[in-house]
Amino acid sequence: MLLDLRRAITVSIIFFVILGLAYPLAETGIGQALFNHQANGSLTAHGSERIGQNWDGPQWFHGRADGDDPTATGGSNLGPRSKELLDKYKERIAGLEKQGVTPHQDLVSASGSGVDSDISPAAAYAQISAVAEARGLSTDRLHALVENHVQGPQFGFLGAPHVNVLELNEELATLK
Known part of the structure; x- marks a missing residue:
């Protein structure tokens, strides 16, 4: 034994x-x-490339991050008939329209995780005129900037084209 x-x-x-x-x-x-x-977390000067950031003001492109707390991940569990969800959407639509942004689904609804770093190219293009006006830049220049940041599906077939908002805003900050 x-x-x-x-x-x-x-x-x-x-x-x-x-x-x-x-x-x-x-x-x-x-x-x-x-x-x-x-x-090491895909870190840049302004945060992680994989975690959505909140950007204050119309001079920045905005993503789908929902709130300032990246630890508060997960869905809201609000159903399609929820009055609270409808009120949130109406508030977001009003905020976007106030900034001169055409409301787009990616910008109105939060991501499933609450910290998604990417938006669709259409959501980025919808923000161009507001960002151009706030920064005094031409819409053509910003359109080209967004176009350069559109990433295709992974391996050419997984997922949809997307734009990483952090990377886009970091390059936007370098423009004069």
């Missing part, structure tokens, strides 16, 4: 070293070596 106990402890220690130390360290090393930017 003592021999069985010793074998069990030895096997446990071996598996702890392999699966508890060696494997996680190897995975971390591979991630850091091959995908350093992604493994």
Whole structure:
């Protein structure tokens, strides 16, 4: 019986070293070596490329981030007949119209996660005239900027074309 106990402890220690130390360290090393930017959160000067940011004012393109708290992820669980959801949509539509933005579905409805960093190209194009007016830039210049930031589906067939709002606004900040 003592021999069985010793074998069990030895096997446990071996598996702890392999699966508890060696494997996680190897995975971390591979991630850091091959995908350093992604493994460290895809961070830029203004936030993460993968987490939607809130941008104040009409001089910025706006995404689908819902609120200032990126930890408050998940859907609202409000159904299509919810008065609260309808009121939120009406409020968002009024805010967009006040800024001179044609309300688009991507801008009115929040993303499923609440922190989606991307919008559709149509939602980005809908904001061009308001951003151009606020910044004193030509709409043609902003149209070209948005066009340069349209990313196609992953691997050419997964998903839909999209625009990363953080990357778009970071380049917008460099324009004079």
